[in-house]
Amino acid sequence: MSSGKLNYRLVIFFIAVIFGVGMSMPTFLQSEKGAKVSLGLDLQGGLHMLLGVKTEEAIQSKIKSIASSIKFFAQRGDIIIDDLRIAEEKITLTLLDKDEEKKLDAMLKEISGLLINKEALFYTLTLDEKEKVLIKEYAISQAVETIRNRLDQFGLAEPNVAKQGEDKILVELPGIKTAEDEQRARELIAKAAHLQLMAVDEKKQDRANNMSPNEAAQYGDVILNDAKSDTIRYILKEIPVLDGSMLSDAKVGFSDMQQPVINFTLNSEGAKIFGDFTANNIGNRLAIVLDNKVYSAPNIRERIGGGSGQISGGFSVKEAHDVAIALRSGALLAPVTLLEKRSVGPSLGADSIQASLIALISGFSLVVAFMMFYYRLAGFIANIALIVNLFLVLAVMAIFGATLTLPGMAGIVLTIGMAVDANVIINERIRELLREGLAVRQAVEKGYANAMSAIVDSNLTTLITSIILYVYGTGPVKGFAVSMSIGIMVSMLTAILGTHGIYEFLMPRIEKSRNVTLWFGIKGSK
């Protein structure tokens, strides 16, 4: 065994080999510990959505909430106000007792962001711009939180929910097995879960089916349908007694008749308001309204101090379960809209993986065969570098937490063809120099030196386009840009440095053999 030089290039190459094989093992073995390459949604199946948020509705909600508070505190403080109304984005009321003006003003000043406009005793209240912006921002971040909570409780693996840009939400839910499950997840995400407890306007209820919404509005009422039937309608006072923000818990339970129901409990403030209202409204009905549909309107028989209630209304167990999750995670005050959806079923994901692997293996085999055939041992050395290249690409992707997508797999397959390009260029140069009569050692050294500029230039231009693709691409295309870029950079290490190191190590042997046909695949001897 002739002693070759253990040169720095070879050492670096060995380190790369160990690193590459070691760091890519977790991905191959799918082990618990260690950084792994995660599969994109197009390979493992799942749901990807881009949602928009209707922030104007959040403002409307806030206005209603404020109106509820004003009503409650006015009653508490014995301030007699009349005609408390909501119209578009303003609240109007008339103060009947002039002596209470200071008290009312003081109370109103407590509410942040409220613009108070007074004409004698007629108040017009609106929200200032800064408050509106705050509400909108809060609506988006709250939507992200809420959706994340709901999906966490839905029980699927690792959902990813994040704000994107200024007003969009990205939702990624891997591993959904059926289209029905996917729809259930989407419905859970989109559920407003806006719970309101509203008083039935007993004086006008008998005209509920005949009154127009405009007329009802004039009375300060709103007409809502029953959840189970569109023909049953209720006239309710538009300002709710309570809303879902005062919920402290919601759980699935069963009614006396073994029907699934949702039992909810209120926080202390909510319990107080609830207690006061029920005490003052014995004999009247309180409507339990979920997402603007009346689920039930039981009679108030006594003061309820415990702060709990029940929503019943023909739920299946799954539906009750989902509603409870939605209530627990908080209402989505601003509804979400669908901007983009990509959902891939698990069977397609598996097929895509299979197709990519077949392409990878066949591409690899063809290239390896060609290199061996055309360049003999020089080709064999290039092939070693290629194998190490593949391990390294996987290792680097694992460390950076990159996601492997279908185009990403295509990128890896492409890298196979491009990584050997460097070796082709170098080997062709070496052959040319050998034909010109140079000694083997010089031919190899000069070959590497001369080929460098061409290789660096061509790899850099491919890198430029890869980077542009990464910046401007979305999802799967980004995956392609990532694997291409990593592949090219790694190939500079393996195909150039690595093979050079191997040649240096083997040089004494090559010189001794004097067999250029074996080593470089060209005719003639030297």
Next chain:
Amino acid sequence: MEFFAKGKIYDFMGKSIFLLTISALLVIASWGLLAMKGLTYGIDFSGGTLVQVKYEQHAPIAQIREQITQDKLFANALITEFGTPEEVVIRFASTTDNVGQDVGDRIRELLQGTGKFDIRKVDIVGPKVGSELREKGMMAAGLGILGILLYIAFRFEWRFSIAAIVALIHDVSITMGAIVLFDIEMSLDVLAAILSLMGYSINDTIIVFDRIREELTKSKKDNLLEIINYSVSKTISRTTLTSFTTFLVVATLFFFGGEIIHGFSFTLLIGIIVGTYSSIFIAATLLKWFGFDVESYKTKEALKEKNKIEKAKMRAMYEKGTV
């Protein structure tokens, strides 16, 4: 094993008019196709919905169409076979912005009774997102060309840069002509393939230009035609073989990679063939046609060298403390 052992110097420049004419014809034909037939845009760029369905037996396309078009929303749905007779894609322009119940769910309902099927994929791209992706796509393509132009102008002389870009436009045009001819849908994947192709086609061109640059500085030859013929002939083995190895893998992607990336692999396949052709036969010959002059280039390079040596001398003197 060698293909190019003879080291023959081919006369590319002699045939340059012939070659350029063929290329010009191909490019004009491609532009014609683009103008008249036009690209078919996938939903990535035009917005819309795409549902991919796989049946256990042959997909009953007629029945599918009948049941879907019951809903007016899907009156213009396009139903085509996807790879195998068991699999179809249903494509239409409408989307809804409802999250809980979207058009994909509606299609699923309408398909009940057409047989045992599995919904493989649903893609919904709203109009806003579609136009954003179009913009991003164009930005990417534009920046790609700009980046390459600047890089080559930096590494070589400006005429090289123009010649490279013309060759690039030639490659992209003919590839897009093929895309239109074979009814390939323009999607994000295809755009990615075109961008990669731009980067890759320049690779080959650079290999040739690199050799030309080397010959210009090293050899005594003055005749541009001779230099080009010599350089291209010397590098033909390199360009052909590197393209061949890449061609091998792209071919496996095309035949085994599956229907989903079909557009992507087709684009790359055509692109590599055209790109190699243009690097060998077109790019260098354009140098002559742009008025590249060997004398002035050599003078300029000599001047640059002189300046470098001057600067190094000044620095040495400065460091020694004589200035």
